[in-house]
Amino acid sequence: xxxxxxxxxxxxxxxxxxxxxxxxxxxxxxxxxxxxxxxxxxxxxxxxxxxxxxxxxxxxxxxxxxxxxxxxxxxxxxxxxxxxxxxxxxxxxxxxxxxxxxxxxxxxxxxxxxxxxxxxxxxxxxxxxxxxxxxxxxxxxxxxxxxxxxxxxxxxxxxxxxxxxxxxxxxxxxxxxxxxxxxxxxxxxxxxxxxxxxxxxxxxxxxxxxxxxxxxxxxx
Amino acid sequence: xxxxxxxxxxxxxxxxxxxxxxxxxxxxxxxxxxxxxxxxxxxxxxxxxxxxxxxxxxxxxxxxxxxxxxxxxxxxxxxxxxxxxxxxxxxxxxxxxxxxxxxxxxxxxxxxxxxxxxxxxxxxxxxxxxxxxxxxxxxxxxxxxxxxxxxxxxxxxxxxxxxxxxxxxxxxxxxxxxxxxxxxxxxxxxxxxxxxxxxxxxxxxxxxxxxxxxxxxxxxxxxxxxxxxxxxxxxxxxxxxxxxxxxxxxxxxxxxxxxxxxxxxxxxxxxxxxxxxxxxxxxxxxxxxxxxxxxxxxxxxxxxxxxxxxxxxxxxxxxxxxxxxxxxxxxxxxxxxxxxxxxxxxxxxxxxxxxxxxxxxxxxxxxxxxxxxxxxxxxxxxxxxxxxxxxxxxxxxxxxxxxxxxxxxxxxxxxxxxxxxxxxxxxxxxxxxxxxxxxxxxxxxxxxxxxxxxxxxxxxxxxxxxxxxxxxxxxxxxxxxxxxxxxxxxxxxxxxxxxxxxxxxxxxxxxxxxxxxxxxxxxxxxxxxxxxxxxxxxxxxxxxxxxxxxxxxxxxxxxxxxxxxxxxxxxxxxxxxxxxxxxxxxxxxxxxxxxxxxxxxxxxxxxxxxxxxxxxxxxxxxxxxxxxxxxxxxxxxxxxxxxxxxxxxxxxxxxxxxxxxxxxxxxxxxxxxxxxxxxxx
Numbered sequence: 001x002x003x004x005x006x007x008x009x010x011x012x013x014x015x016x017x018x019x020x021x022x023x024x025x026x027x028x029x030x031x032x033x034x035x036x037x038x039x040x041x042x043x044x045x046x047x048x049x050x051x052x053x054x055x056x057x058x059x060x061x062x063x064x065x066x067x068x069x070x071x072x073x074x075x076x077x078x079x080x081x082x083x084x085x086x087x088x089x090x091x092x093x094x095x096x097x098x099x100x101x102x103x104x105x106x107x108x109x110x111x112x113x114x115x116x117x118x119x120x121x122x123x124x125x126x127x128x129x130x131x132x133x134x135x136x137x138x139x140x141x142x143x144x145x146x147x148x149x150x151x152x153x154x155x156x157x158x159x160x161x162x163x164x165x166x167x168x169x170x171x172x173x174x175x176x177x178x179x180x181x182x183x184x185x186x187x188x189x190x191x192x193x194x195x196x197x198x199x200x201x202x203x204x205x206x207x208x209x210x211x212x213x214x215x216x217x218x219x220x
Numbered sequence: 221x222x223x224x225x226x227x228x229x230x231x232x233x234x235x236x237x238x239x240x241x242x243x244x245x246x247x248x249x250x251x252x253x254x255x256x257x258x259x260x261x262x263x264x265x266x267x268x269x270x271x272x273x274x275x276x277x278x279x280x281x282x283x284x285x286x287x288x289x290x291x292x293x294x295x296x297x298x299x300x301x302x303x304x305x306x307x308x309x310x311x312x313x314x315x316x317x318x319x320x321x322x323x324x325x326x327x328x329x330x331x332x333x334x335x336x337x338x339x340x341x342x343x344x345x346x347x348x349x350x351x352x353x354x355x356x357x358x359x360x361x362x363x364x365x366x367x368x369x370x371x372x373x374x375x376x377x378x379x380x381x382x383x384x385x386x387x388x389x390x391x392x393x394x395x396x397x398x399x400x401x402x403x404x405x406x407x408x409x410x411x412x413x414x415x416x417x418x419x420x421x422x423x424x425x426x427x428x429x430x431x432x433x434x435x436x437x438x439x440x441x442x443x444x445x446x447x448x449x450x451x452x453x454x455x456x457x458x459x460x461x462x463x464x465x466x467x468x469x470x471x472x473x474x475x476x477x478x479x480x481x482x483x484x485x486x487x488x489x490x491x492x493x494x495x496x497x498x499x500x501x502x503x504x505x506x507x508x509x510x511x512x513x514x515x516x517x518x519x520x521x522x523x524x525x526x527x528x529x530x531x532x533x534x535x536x537x538x539x540x541x542x543x544x545x546x547x548x549x550x551x552x553x554x555x556x557x558x559x560x561x562x563x564x565x566x567x568x569x570x571x572x573x574x575x576x577x578x579x580x581x582x583x584x585x586x587x588x589x590x591x592x593x594x595x596x597x598x599x600x601x602x603x604x605x606x607x608x609x610x611x612x613x614x615x616x617x618x619x620x621x622x623x624x625x626x627x628x629x630x631x632x633x634x635x636x637x638x639x640x641x642x643x644x645x646x647x648x649x650x651x652x653x654x655x656x657x658x659x660x661x662x663x664x665x666x667x668x669x670x671x672x673x674x675x676x677x678x679x680x681x682x683x684x685x686x687x688x689x690x691x692x693x694x695x696x697x698x699x700x701x702x703x704x705x706x707x708x709x710x711x712x713x714x715x716x717x718x719x720x721x722x723x724x725x726x727x728x729x730x731x732x733x734x735x736x737x738x739x740x741x742x743x744x745x746x747x748x749x750x751x752x753x754x755x756x757x758x759x760x761x762x763x764x765x766x767x768x769x770x771x772x773x774x775x776x777x778x779x780x781x782x783x784x785x786x787x788x789x790x791x792x793x794x795x796x797x798x799x800x801x802x803x804x805x806x807x808x809x810x811x812x813x814x815x816x817x818x819x820x821x822x823x824x825x826x827x828x829x830x831x832x833x834x835x836x837x838x839x840x841x842x843x844x845x846x847x848x849x850x851x852x853x854x855x856x857x858x859x860x861x862x863x864x865x866x867x868x869x870x871x872x873x874x875x876x877x878x879x880x881x882x883x884x885x886x887x888x889x890x891x892x893x894x895x896x897x898x899x900x901x
Contacts, residue, residue, distance in 0.1 A: 096883060116897050143890040147883050212882045 006054045007127035010172075013050065014131035016043035017168055018110070021141045021161055025106050026099060028092050033157050034079040041071025044164050047171045051128065063182050067167070070186050075160055075193055082153060082197050094150040094211070102148065106141055113137035120173055132172040138165025150211050152200035156193060163189050260330040263340040267323030267347050274351035275316030281309025281354075282724050288357045288419065298418055300364075303357025306727035307492065310568065311354045311484045313724075314575045315477040317710070319347040321703040325583050326469035328699030329590060342375035343470060350473075353481050354488075358418045359408045366404060366485075370397045373478060377466045389461035396458040400448030404485070407441030410434055411493070424493045435494060439501055442489050443508075450482025450538040453512040454855045459535055460519070464527035464595065468586020471527060475534045476579035480571050483541050487567075491549065492732055499553055499650060505546025506654060510661040512539025515823075515855070517665045521672035522817050522824060522851055524597045524809040526585045529676055530578065533621055536665060537574045537629070541567045543658060544636045550654065551639065552736065554647045558749045561736045563639035565725060570632035572721065573714050577620030577628045580707040584614035587700055588680070591693040597676065597809035602685030606693040611681045613704040616711050618673040623666045625760050628711040631718045634755060635740065635748075637662055642751045668816070675812045684803040716761045718742050810849060817849070826851045 001009075020040035024033050045068030052061030095102060113136035120132050142162025149155055167185070170177050177185075203209075280286060281304035292299035304312065326343060349369040356362035374394055380386045414430040415423040427435065444455070451459035459479075463471050490501070516535030523529045544567035551560035585595070587610040594600055604611045620628030640659045645652040685691040695701070713720060722742040729739050741747040747754045817826050827850040835841040877888075 112894070116894075140890075140894070143886070143893065147887040147890055150883070 001050075001054050003127075006050060009050050010047060010127050010131055013043045013046040014134040014168075014172070016040070016046075017164070018134050018137060021138050021165075022103070022106055024157065024161060025102050025141060025145065028095065028099075030083055030092065030151070030153055030157070031080065033154070034076045034083070037079070037157060037160055038072045038076040040161070040164055041073075041075065042068055044068075044071055044168055044171070047128070047168070051171070059179060063179055066183075066186070070190065071160075071164065074190070078193055078197060079153060079156065082200065092151070094154065096148045096150060102144075105144060109140040109144055110137045113140050124173075128172045132169055135165050135167075135169030135172055138162070138168055141165070150213060152196070152203055152212065155212070156196045156200070159192065159196070160189070259337060259340055261327050263343055264323045264325075264327035264330070266344040267326060268320045269323075270344055270347045270351065271316045271319030271321075271323055273316070274347070275313045275320065277351070277355075278304075278309040278312030278314075278316055281312060282306045282727055283309075285309075286355070288421070298358065298360035300361050301358035301419060302352075302355045302361070303419075303421065304355050306724070306731040307484070307488055308354030310724055310728050311480060311571075312351055314480055314572055315347070315350045315354075318473060318477045318575050318579045319350070321579060321583070321707050322469040322472045323347075324703040325472070325586070325700050326467075328697045328701075329467065329469055329586055339375065339379045342372055342379075343473070346372040346376045346470070346473060348372075350477055350481060354484055357420055359412045359420065359423070360418055362420070363401075363405055363408060366481075367401055369478070369481065370401060373397075373470075373474060376470045376473075377462050379467045379470065380465070383465075385461075386465045389458070389465040393458040393462040396448055396455060400445040400455065402445075403441045403448070404445030407438045407445065408489070410441070411438045411489075414438070420488070420493055424495070427494050432498075435497065439490055439494055439497060440504075443486065443504065446482045446485035446489070447508060447542075448482070449485065450479045450542070451512075451516075451535045452482075452508050452538060452542060453515045453535065454859055456512065456516070456535045457853060457856045457860060460523075460528050460531045460853065463531035463534065463582075464525060468527075468582055468589060471530075471586065472579040472582035475531065475582055476575040479534055479538050480575055483538065483545075483567070483571055486542065486545060487732065491545065496552065497549070499550065502546045502550035502553060503650075503654065505542050505549060506658060507546075509539045509541070509543030509546055510658060512536065513543060513665040514539070514661060517668040517672060518816075518820055518823060519851070519853065521668050521675065522813045522820075522826070524813075526588065526595045526597055526600070526676060526680055527582070528595075529597075529672060530581050530585060533581075533669070533672065534574075534578060536669060537570065537578070537621070540633070540636065540662065540665065541570050541574070543661070544570065544632075544639075547636070547640060547655075547658060548736070550651065551643060554643075554651050556643060556647060556651075557736060558751065559639045559643055561729060562635055562740050562748055564729060564732065564736055565739050566632045566635035566639060568725060568728060569635065569718065569721065570629065573620060573628040573632050573711075576707060576711045576714055577617045580613055580704060580711060581617035581621060583700070583704050583707065584610050584617060587613075587696040587704070588693075590696050590700065592687075592689040594687065594689050597680045599687040600680045600685070600690045601683050601803065601806070602690055603681045603693055606685075606690075607681075607695045609695060609701045610704070613701075613708050614681060615677055616708040618677040620711050620715065622670040622673040624670065625757065626712075626715050626764060628714040630715060631742075631746065631757055633662065633666060635746075638748055638751070638753050642748075642753065671813075671816060675809055679807060679809045679812055683806045684801075686803045686808070716758050718746070718757065810847070814849075817851070823854065824851055825854055825857075 017040055020036045020043065024036050024040075027033055027036065045064045045066075047064070048060050048067065049064035052058065052064060097105070114133040117133040117136045121130055123129065139162055142158050142160075142165055145158030145161055146155060149158055167182075170182075277286070285306065286302065286304045286309075288301055288303040290299055290301045294300040323343075330340075346369070349365055349372045352365040353362065353369055356365050374390060374397070377393060378386065378390050381390070411423060411427065411430075411434075412418055414434040415426040417423050417426055448455035448458075463475050466474060486505075490497075513536050516532045516537075516539055520529050520532035520536060523532060544563050548560045548563035548567065551557075551563060587607065588600065588603065589595055591603075591607060591610075592600065616627075619626060620630075623629045623633040637659060640655050640662065643651050643655045685693075719742040722739070725742070726739050729736050740749055746756065817824060829846075829848040831846040831848070833843045833846075835843045877884075
């Protein structure tokens with residue numbers, strides 16, 4: 001693979017990451033966001049695979065495959081399972097901010113992310129490092145989603161976007177972390193998603209809905 | 221009036237006893253399972269054993285000192301260093317003996333208690349930590365044991381956490397004691413840093429070379445911290461809450477032993493380690509002590525809650541001790557070595573005496589509470605016939621607290637007054653100004669103390685019962701009476717033969733510093749070194765005993781003579797239409813203290829409310845008069861409430877940001893993340 005092809009493909013993957021995140025902000029339907037998450041996971045996994053092929057690093061490619069399996073298949077599947085029994089109004093993300101404002105804020109956050117990650121880009125001129133701000137943007141968008149979504153499952157989605165962002169920074173800026181660390185982090189996220197899913201189910205059973213506003217009553 | 225002048229004519233129709241008060245008397249009223257007596261007994265026996273072991277260790281420490289034992293593995297960084305000289309040993313003996321008595325007492329008191337295993341374990345743990353404080357040989361160990369003592373005592377107070385008053389008291393105590401701890405912590409860390417050592421012995425020799433600014437800072441900070449523990453004004457506010465609300469064995473431990481730890485801190489750190497300081501240190505001690513003594517005794521003389529009265533009396537006595545310590549420092553600074561020694565002896569003796577009579581008083585008050593469920597003096601009375609042993613014990617304690625001859629507190633207060641009045645005005649202007657004022661304070665304190673204790677004893681135990689609960693009182697079990705008898709005997713020994721403490725006192729004074737001379741002679745005749753003044757409490761006791769025996773003999777002879785007269789004829793006397801004597805005709809605690817309350821109106825600022833309701837037909841006929849008087853702690857109202865109010869306002873602003881919305885909390889987190897990233901780049 002030539003350097004030019006590699007740079008193009010990495011940029012393409014990073015673009016897919018960012019676009020899928022923006023689309024998650026745009027769409028309200030949770031089933032659609034689950035599909036978008038699958039796309040995002042595939043794009044994220046593509047980065048270490050591409051780097052692995054370019055450098056002939058098998059380990060990195062294997063990590064990429066594992067990432068794809070986990071983030072493009074397992075997580076969306078878990079969310080879809082959780083959604084299957086829900087009523088229509090439960091499948092909505094129920095944002096606190098309307099879509100237009102959300103998209104404007106997302107645009108601002110992407111700019112902020114590029115501004116914040118300037119020192120990181122300056123360290124290394126490789127095409128991957130130049131795309132690192134996308135990871136930052138994903139983190140910020142994930143936090144924004146956490147702040148503005150009311151339903152428990154949309155919080156899970158937001159959390160996954162955030163985590164994808166962290167992983168993206170790791171892959172883009174440092175050519176991947178050691179397998180053990182990546183494995184540990186991924187298992188942590190898996191556990192968190194399972195627990196959040198169970199919690200959402202319990203909330204549903206207890207309050208008849210997964211609206212986080214119901215939790216306000218639990219305050220002391 | 222019919223012929224029966226004393227004794228109970230009828231069961232009073234007084235108000236029923238309120239449900240509160242840490243009432244251990246009536247089993248488990250709220251349906252909780254009763255604690256097995258075994259657990260209570262184990263806790264009590266452990267406490268007593270710990271106390272006895274601590275007292276024995278203390279005696280060893282006084283006699284030959286306990287050399288530094290360093291256990292590096294016990295604590296992080298500095299390890300644990302145990303060492304005790306004569307001073308620490310003396311305080312260990314005091315704590316240990318109080319704990320030994322309180323342990324046995326707790327078995328009887330807690331027999332029907334509702335304490336959880338944690339609370340039962342809290343009392344022995346509290347005793348153990350209190351015994352470790354004087355054993356601490358280094359700054360780090362001292363701080364660790366000091367904090368452990370605070371935490372253990374907090375758990376012990378919370379035994380009755382179902383009642384809001386207890387939770388409130390515990391909250392005040394927790395905050396005040398930890399503010400004090402923070403002060404001690406900073407002070408001792410500054411001391412250790414400026415002396416470049418951790419061990420207290422090493423610091424003693426190096427502290428003198430530290431800069432005067434850091435020495436002053438250490439003095440102020442540690443005095444604030446130790447003063448809070450000793451209950452000195454204005455840091456006393458926790459004391460009249462926590463001591464009454466704790467279970468009575470814990471009250472006895474806190475009031476007799478734990479406040480003494482505050483004095484230990486002042487003696488050990490501020491006098492022994494920091495050594496002779498500038499004159500204003502002594503003035504600070506004298507002024508704080510005088511304010512505490514006066515304020516404590518005033519509040520104590522007007523309070524109607526028996527345990528609250530005793531708690532304020534603790535503030536008073538610790539004030540006297542602090543005043544004596546300050547006087548000792550001041551006199552030593554002016555080169556009056558023998559007078560300084562007398563003042564220091566007075567302080568140490570008073571700590572011992574206070575531990576004895578105050579633990580006895582709290583145990584007797586607990587016995588009353590056990591029998592009646594009441595702490596309100598206005599509802600008590602008539603206990604002398606129903607609970608003779610408890611009454612006897614309280615009378616010994618009250619005599620000690622009043623500072624009258626034959627009371628445990630007399631010798632120390634006499635020594636204090638002697639040291640104050642014998643200073644020569646020619647020694648210095650400051651001395652000439654401070655000493656007369658101090659004498660006045662001590663005299664006023666003692667006088668009001670007599671009034672307070674007369675009220676506690678006379679209103680609470682004599683005359684007729686004012687409520688059904690007091691009428692139905694029965695004597696407490698032997699497990700409670702036995703330790704009270706032992707402590708009462710100890711009080712009597714302290715009052716009549718203080719000489720038993722002389723060897724120990726000599727060693728403590730040798731330990732305390734080179735600026736103090738030979739201790740006063742505490743034999744049958746108390747002789748003061750260097751000045752003309754002597755008294756013999758033993759001979760006074762003999763004289764009083766002889767006089768009492770003579771009076772009894774005369775009375776017996778008179779009665780024998782009278783029996784030959786014709787039998788009395790008894791008939792109702794004209795009683796103004798009032799009928800026979802009732803409990804409503806006697807003084808109550810409120811009415812007894814009313815003149816004092818009037819005199820000290822400006823200081824106490826009582827909230828008095830007289831409500832007269834008339835008979836409907838005529839304004840000239842009074843249906844009933846209701847008198848209510850509430851005395852709030854002025855220091856608390858003036859110094860603490862504004863601060864608490866400001867904090868509450870600020871907190872309510874902050875609370876608006878915390879409305880329970882998960883999204884909002886996440887937004888705070890997100891903002892923080894962005895700020896961190898922006899700053900860290």
